[in-house]
Amino acid sequence: MIASIIRWSIANRFFVLLGTVILIGVGAFSVRNTPIDAIPDLSDVQVIIKTSYPGQAPQVVEDQVTYPLTTAMLSVPGAITVRGFSFFGDSYVYVIFEDGTDLYWARSRVLEYLNQVAGSLPSSAKPQLGPDATGVGWVYLYALVNKTGQLDLSELRSIQDWFLKYELQTVPGVSEVATVGGMVRQYQIEVDPNLLRAYNIPLSHIGMAVKKANQETGASVIEMAEAEYMVRVSGYLQNVEDIENVPLGLNQKGTPLMLKDVAKVRLGPQMRRGIAELNGEGEVVGGIVVMRFGENAQTVIDNVKVKLEELKKGLPDGVEIVTTYDRSGLISSAIDNLYEKLLEEFIVVTLICAVFLFHLRSSLVVIISLPVGILAAFIVMYQQGLNANIMSLGGIAIAIGAMVDGAIVMIENVHKHMEKTELTDENRWDVISKAATEVGPPLFFSLLIITMSFLPVFTLEAQEGKLFAPLAFTKTYAMAAAAGLAITLVPVLMGYFIRGKVTPEHKNPLNRMMISAYLPVIKGVLNYPKSVLLMTILALGVGLWPASQLGSEFMPPLDEGDLMYMPTTYAGVSVGKAREILHQTDKLIKTVPEVKSVFGKIGRADTATDPAPLTMIETIIQFKPKSEWRPGVTKESLRKEFDALVKFPGLTNAWVMPIKTRIDMLSTGIKTPVGIKVAGPDLAEIEKIGKRLEEVLPQVEGTASVYSERVAGGRYVKVDIDRVRAARFGLSIADIQSVVRAAIGGMNVTETVEGLERYPVNVRYPQAYRDSEEKLKLLPIVTPTKQRIALADVADVYISDGPPGIKSENARLNGWTLVDIAGRDLGSYVKEAQRIVAEQVSIPSGYSIAWSGQYEYMKRAEERLKVVVPLTLLIIMLLLYLNFRNIIEVLIIMGTVPFALIGGLWLMYWLNYNMSIAVAVGFIALAGVAVEIGVLMLVYLNQSYDRLRSEAANEGRPFSNEDVREAVMQGAGLRVRPIMMTVMAIVVGLVPIMTGSGTGSEVMQRIAGPMIGGMLSTVVLTLLVIPAIFFVWKQRAIKYNHTKTNTGTENDQLI
Secondary structure (H helix, E strand, O other): OOHHHHHHHHOOOHHHHHHHHHHHHHHHHHHOOOOOOOOOOOOOOEEEEEEOOOOOOOHHHHHHHHHHHHHHOOOOOEEEEEEEEEEEOEEEEEEEOOOOOOHHHHHHHHHHHHHHHHHOOOOOEEEEEEEOOOOEEEEEEEEEEEEOOOOOHHHHHHHHHHHHHHHHOOOOEEEEEEEEOOOOOEEEEEEEEHHHHOOOOOHHHHHHHHHHHHOOEEEEEEEEEEEEEEEOOOOOOOHHHHHHHHHEEEEEOEEEEEHHEEEEEEEOOOOOOOOEEOOOOOOEEEEEEEEEEOOOOOHHHHHHHHHHHHHHHOOOOOOEEEEEEEEHHHHHHHHHHHHHHHHHHHHHHHHHHHHOOOHHHHHHHHHHHHHHHHHHHHHHHHHHHHOOOOOHHHHHHHHHHHHHHHHHHHHHHHHHHHHOOOOOOOHHHHHHHHHHHHHHEEEEEEHHHHOOOOHHHOOHHHHHHHHHHEEEEHHHHHHHHHHHHHHHHHHHHHHHOOOOOOHHHHHHHHHHHHHHHHHHHHHHHHHHHHHHHHHHHHHHHHHHHHHHHHOOOOOOOOOOEEEEEOOOOOOOOOOHHHHHHHHHHHHHHOOOOOEEEEEEEEEEEOOOOOOOOOOOEEEEHHHHHHHHOOOOOOOHHHHHHHHHHOOOOOOOOEEOOHHHHHHHHHOOOOOOEEEEEEEEOOOOHHHHHHHHHHHHHHHOOOOOEEEEEEOOEEHHHHHHHOOOHHHHHHOOOHHHHHHHHHHHHHHEEEEEEEOOOEEEEEEEEEEHEEEHHHHHHHOOOEEOOOOOHHHHOEEEEEEEEOOOOOOEEEEEEEEEEEEEEOOHHHHHHHHHHHHHHHHOOOOOOOOOEEEHHHHHHHHHHHHHHHHHHHHHHEEEEEEEHHHHHHHHHHHHHHHHHHHHHHHHHHHHHHHOOEOOHHHHHHHHHHHHHHHHHHHHHHHHHHHHHHHHHHHHHHHOOOHHHHHHHHHHHHHOOOOHHHHHHHHHHHHHHHHHHHHHOOOOOHHHHHHHHHHHHHHHHHHHHHHHHHHHHHHHHHHHHHHHHHHHHHHHHHHHHHH
């Protein structure tokens, strides 16, 4: 069938060329319109439910909001994990779905179940779905700075909230613009409890009066002088004076009683759980642009920048917008680096063809067919919706060498035919057709095998699957395109371009040198074939030794350009102290000369995608161009310098990559390579187990830091109401709680309407009544009988410990231990750590320990590959059998696979690479190309064997062992050129990746390394071992045939 396709393509070359032109046009359109990003979106499909429950402690939020929501979400179809976070005043529930679930289907299902449970939530708890964005959605961050000092933080916050935010949300692709830091302006009504008692006014009346005084309405229309007038009744509160003049009623003398008679009204900041700081110079207001799921990151960022430039004209004098994080720099450097590598590979492969063939026109076949194959891959990428990122483009990069194999072998075979038959206009297409059909079918199958060899990568799940699926798709598309072009376009191009004088192989100095070096070696191999095979088996055993010495990791670190400082403080830190720590750390980091800007955030932004507690610092460090760095400074040395510079008691340092860490935190909650999740019913016991882990894990070699969250280490002022004592004064639990909630915590009763801006109005007691435990005990309460009593008369007020924040997973309480490692591979570290924890940490019944983080991904990928890789080898064997129809030849070729591993493993060992998913992908790619080289050698050996056997039959003599030797010498010795061209095209094509240092190089080098090392050992196998096996096999076959013939002759004589 393949031969028929080749002949049809040559006969209908006009249509083949027309189809190629159309493919180039569609491909160019696809390249121009393919969305681009730095890395694939590794986030899980997740829906976030954020519920604000103002003023409530974490335990209250957990009991009344988070727990009901998590239990309800457990039954959502397709949900695999439901993770809950209960913080002061906020609840976050993350519903994580199975891979492949449509995000908008998931959101509709969550909304459906949310409606069912919403009625059981407290009236003041308002759940809402988070944005339709993922962990990589934070594409652009900026800060509002006013260096003139004329505007305070509340005014900058108003500019962000009521001007920039809504304007930026109109940009296509932007899901949300979140604000962090600054101060929200709040009208604070401080009620004097003594005056309330004097005027006999309950505290609840103040809130009702303010609400009634803040409303507008309409009264239909009236008609005057043939015109219609709409009636509007004003009444919005718009400033402090309006609030002060809110009427409370009449006193006993009939005089109007105003709010200002019993309270002071002033402007102040609303309580906040997030702070932003820039360059250690002071607080700023930050903005976070969150990209919608599936959008083109580069386009969104470009549009946001354009919009910001337009909006700058409307900013007050002195207000500047400073970019603090811009992913477009990472995207540009990553994509430019990959495009540069693609171009270098293209040039290198072309030069190899020119050097080996000594014929420029023949090289044009490769120069034209290779870009066409790449464009074909882009067409499918565009139709499938794949982004152009370091992984998808990397798939094409590692495929380039193998893509040209078909064209190389076909061109070489035409040259061989031209040495015997001179090309003329009459016989040109016949010779081309004959040469192409000779090697076309095995070539097509070998390219198909390379394509099929990537099947295991498609079976990877979760984060590792999302990372490598784009690479697997594009490599598969590129190889499939190369296989198709090899039997359609390449024969046609050969007919047009292979003209003129072609240098015979024996006159090419490079080929002559290779053959002269190889022939003595192959003669020696054929003289002692069994010894060579024995040495090969011994070499295989020794060669696999590095496998026992390599460490393991999930993924090599991916340098994103920027760095994030993400330490953790101990629970219970105040907002004031958090601000001080943030300012000091930013100031220290900014002193390093290579740092361009430092944007620090402590606590959380106003978005559901940021469930950070007040103990978590996230500081994004932007660097100057590397040309401005001090000599000898590297990213790793800068990390060490930062770590030595920033040393604070109680602060556990962590220097991580922004995108990857945010994805990890949203996927598993763990920001370090290793995390331990302790689950159980009691937070105090969970904390005890966590502290024990902190003591034990430093014994493990390679432990850089261990931090167990203090899940019960928060500080509480507990108010325990005595029901009996409260009943004596005619007070219910709700009466006392309402006073405490409003008087101490403050209660937002309404909001002012000032044009397009809205600001909260808060009612509470003056600070003097609530700034200590003793003052709280004396908090005045007015009973229904008008008695004035203290809070201590009906409740016990005391300080105690409690949860600063509560985490849960699938409705079970959790405490997490974060482990950072240094100087050791992940796999061996976790094995030793698990052994030590099992020996030294006792786990009570009802509690469990789960190892999470990158280790979780690594183990899952290992288990999957153990099943799928053998299955893939069986599929490859089946394809080989379909081509050769001989099980022995299939086994000979499959023998190349373990031998190919030797070179790959040794190169990994010398480069000090750990085994990772990227390295595994490299070995999977190696298996396909190693089989291809074996197929080529076996095809040449069979061609030579069949030709000499046919000659022996024509001469009427038996086929002898010497004929077999001559067949191997001709098939292997005189066909070194196509084998070496194929190998060199693959190896040298990957060299630019190995020598690169741009963004994404760390991952691509782990893929290219095994392929380069493996191909070098495969060449030795192909040139020496396969001919030896073929020689021994065919000799035994001749001996068996001679024996059979002789036995048959003797039987005839006996009869």
